[in-house]
Structure formats: structure tokens, C-alpha cells
Amino acid sequence: MANAMLHQTVGTLQLHGSSGIHFQGGNNSVRLVPKGFKVEVGFCKRGICSSGEKKFSIIQASASQTSVFDPVLSPSNNGTHESLKKSNEAALILIRHGESLWNEKNLFTGCVDVPLTKKGVEEAIEAGKRISNIPVDMIFTSALIRAQMTAMLAMTQHRRKKVPIIMHNENEQARVWSQIHSEDTIKQSIPVIAAWQLNERMYGELQGLNKQETADRFGKEKVHEWRRSYDIPPPNGESLEMCAERAVAYFKDEIEPQLLSGKNVMIAAHGNSLRSIIMYLDKLTSQEVISLELSTGIPMLYIFKEGKFIRRGSPIAPTEAGVYAYTRKLARYRQKLDEMLH
Numbered sequence: 079m080a081n082a083m084l085h086q087t088v089g090t091l092q093l094h095g096s097s098g099i100h101f102q103g104g105n106n107s108v109r110l111v112p113k114g115f116k117v118e119v120g121f122c123k124r125g126i127c128s129s130g131e132k133k134f135s136i137i138q139a140s141a142s143q144t145s146v147f148d149p150v151l152s153p154s155n156n157g158t159h160e161s162l163k164k165s166n167e168a169a170l171i172l173i174r175h176g177e178s179l180w181n182e183k184n185l186f187t188g189c190v191d192v193p194l195t196k197k198g199v200e201e202a203i204e205a206g207k208r209i210s211n212i213p214v215d216m217i218f219t220s221a222l223i224r225a226q227m228t229a230m231l232a233m234t235q236h237r238r239k240k241v242p243i244i245m246h247n248e249n250e251q252a253r254v255w256s257q258i259h260s261e262d263t264i265k266q267s268i269p270v271i272a273a274w275q276l277n278e279r280m281y282g283e284l285q286g287l288n289k290q291e292t293a294d295r296f297g298k299e300k301v302h303e304w305r306r307s308y309d310i311p312p313p314n315g316e317s318l319e320m321c322a323e324r325a326v327a328y329f330k331d332e333i334e335p336q337l338l339s340g341k342n343v344m345i346a347a348h349g350n351s352l353r354s355i356i357m358y359l360d361k362l363t364s365q366e367v368i369s370l371e372l373s374t375g376i377p378m379l380y381i382f383k384e385g386k387f388i389r390r391g392s393p394i395a396p397t398e399a400g401v402y403a404y405t406r407k408l409a410r411y412r413q414k415l416d417e418m419l420h
């Protein structure tokens with residue numbers, strides 16, 4: 079939590095609905111409070127202090143909107159309105175979890191909460207290496223351990239070495255008890271939001287069944303229809319369309335606003351919740367999505383620019399030159415990391 083003490087009037091504070099609170103003085107405008115935080119105005123002791131100082135407490139408005147300031151990305155941004163507009167570009171990384179113990183056994187998993195295998199752990203670490211030079215300001219995962227393990231393991235490889243911290247907003251006490259009371263520490267953290275809406279599609283009566291045995295019993299075509307069609311649900315489970323209703327809605331409501339405000343986001347989720355999100359990002363038809371297959375532990379990069387998602391594929395390695403040619407912002411981020419770490 080930060081306290082800013084204003085000693086004399088040198089400008090004004092302005093509230094911008096979409097991009098936070100700005101200090102305007104002369105020709106300069108500096109964003110004081112990131113989007114998602116709010117200012118509480120209090121007074122020193124009983125009312126106004128002898129010096130006339132007022133106390134502004136900057137507090138987190140809600141954890142689903144938690145925001146952190148990254149010195150690697152921010153200091154040279156000059157804080158002007160122009161740069162705020164230009165910062166309206168962000169990286170989006172999607173990653174399907176690494177291999178789970180039920181992937182290994184070829185069982186329908188859905189919403190059953192199964193951890194990673196050793197191979198899955200290695201896949202997550204390898205994925206982390208591939209994206210270790212790409213900025214990550216916020217992480218969204220499903221509520222399931224295999225996606226959360228993947229996100230955390232991937233971040234152990236990131237060169238920026240920020241600490242991913244799971245936000246606990248299940249009730250007010252959880253929120254208060256998990257508060258961080260050092261602004262420096264907050265700056266070195268990445269908020270991780272776990273959301274059930276990003277969970278794997280609920281596989282109904284197929285959960286726990288062997289995929290091969292199910293195909294032998296019900297026929298290959300029927301099982302393929304259950305697994306890959308857009309609108310045919312497995313018995314008492316969710317179709318991809320039903321999964322999209324919650325996953326894409328969550329993406330639009332909670333994740334897109336973060337990208338719009340310039341935050342770089344990583345999403346660790348599942349084969350089908352990500353298929354539905356990719357269908358939205360790439361504007362795939364219900365026919366095209368049938369053949370969309372995602373491998374475990376492979377990161378996929380998108381650039382969000384001027385309201386559009388530009389698919390950039392999977393970075394092969396952290397040094398892949400092409401990745402940094404995508405945007406000047408990514409190149410600058412990597413360059414700053416190189417300078418900081420050498």
C-alpha cells in the first residue's frame with residue numbers, strides 16, 4: 079500500500095474512467111494510480127495536518143483487476159497521454175497445461191482436478207524458457223491444479239524473476255489476509271487470477287473413462303463428435319459451444335480490458351477452454367474449430383493491437399529473433415532485460 083503526500087499544489091489529479099488517475103501539472107501528465115486501484119482520501123491525524131498535507135491511500139479496487147507497475151516496461155514511457163495511448167498494445171500468451179496423469183492414462187478428464195506428470199512438469203518448464211523474454215504482467219489460470227502448476231513452473235524460467243502470486247478473493251477475509259504491505263514487493267509480483275470459467279469443458283459421464291475403450295464401445299465417429307464438434311455435448315457434459323459461453327465471456331469481461339490497458343497477459347488453461355478462446359481470437363467457424371488441436375505445454379503468442387488480435391504462433395526459443403521483431407515494445411523489453419541482467 080502506498081501513501082503519496084502532496085506538499086504544495088503543483089497540478090491537479092484527474093480521474094480517467096478507463097485508464098486510472100493522472101496527475102496533471104503544466105504539460106506533464108503522470109499516471110499515479112493504475113487501473114484497478116482506487117484512491118482513498120484521508121487526513122493526517124484529526125483533519126488537516128499542520129503542514130496542510132492530505133493523505134491519499136492507493137488501494138487495490140478488486141483483485142480481479144489487480145495491477146502492478148513494471149519498471150522494465152514503464153520508466154522510459156514518460157507518462158504522457160501520448161505514451162498511454164501508444165501503450166495500448168499488449169502481448170497475450172496462451173498455454174495449454176503440460177501432460178496430466180490422466181492424459182498419460184488416456185482418460186477423459188474434464189473438470190476432474192488431476193496434477194501434471196513428470197513429463198508435464200518438464201513441458202511447463204520448457205514452455206517457460208520459450209517465453210522467458212516476453213513481458214507478463216498478469217496471469218489468468220483455470221481453477222484446476224494442472225493449469226496452475228503449468229503457469230507457476232513456466233514462470234520459474236522467466237528472466238524478469240517476478241513472483242507469481244495467487245490472488246485470494248473468495249471472501250473479504252481471504253482478500254484482507256493475503257494483502258501485501260510493501261509497494262516494492264508488489265512491483266516484483268505478478269497477480270495470478272484463478273477462474274473456474276477457464277476450466278476444461280465438463281465432460282459429463284465420460285469423465286474417468288478411457289478414450290480408446292469409449293471409442294470401441296460407442297464408435298469412433300460418435301466419440302470424435304463428442305470430443306471435437308462445436309455443438310454436440312457428450313452425455314450430460316458441455317459441448318464446446320457451452321464451454322465457450324463461459325470461457326469467452328470471461329475472456330471478454332475480465333481479460334480483454336487488461337489487454338486494452340496495455341497489460342501483458344498469460345493464460346494457462348485447457349485444450350477445450352483454449353480452443354473456444356482461439357475460435358474467438360482467430361474468428362474460426364464452427365467447422366474450422368473441429369480440426370483445431372492443441373498440444374500440451376506449447377505457448378502461443380498473440381499481439382493485441384488497436385483492438386485486434388494478431389496471431390504470432392509459438393515462440394521456438396527465448397532467443398528467436400522473429401519474436402522480438404513483432405513489436406518495438408517487445409524488442410525494447412528484451413533489450414532492457416539484457417541490459418539489466420548483464
Ligand SMILES: O=C(O)[C@@H](CO)OP(=O)(O)O
Nearest residue numbers: 185186187188278305349
Ligand atoms: O480429457 C479431457 O479433458 C480433454 C483434454 O485432455 O480431452 P479431449 O482430448 O477430448 O479434448
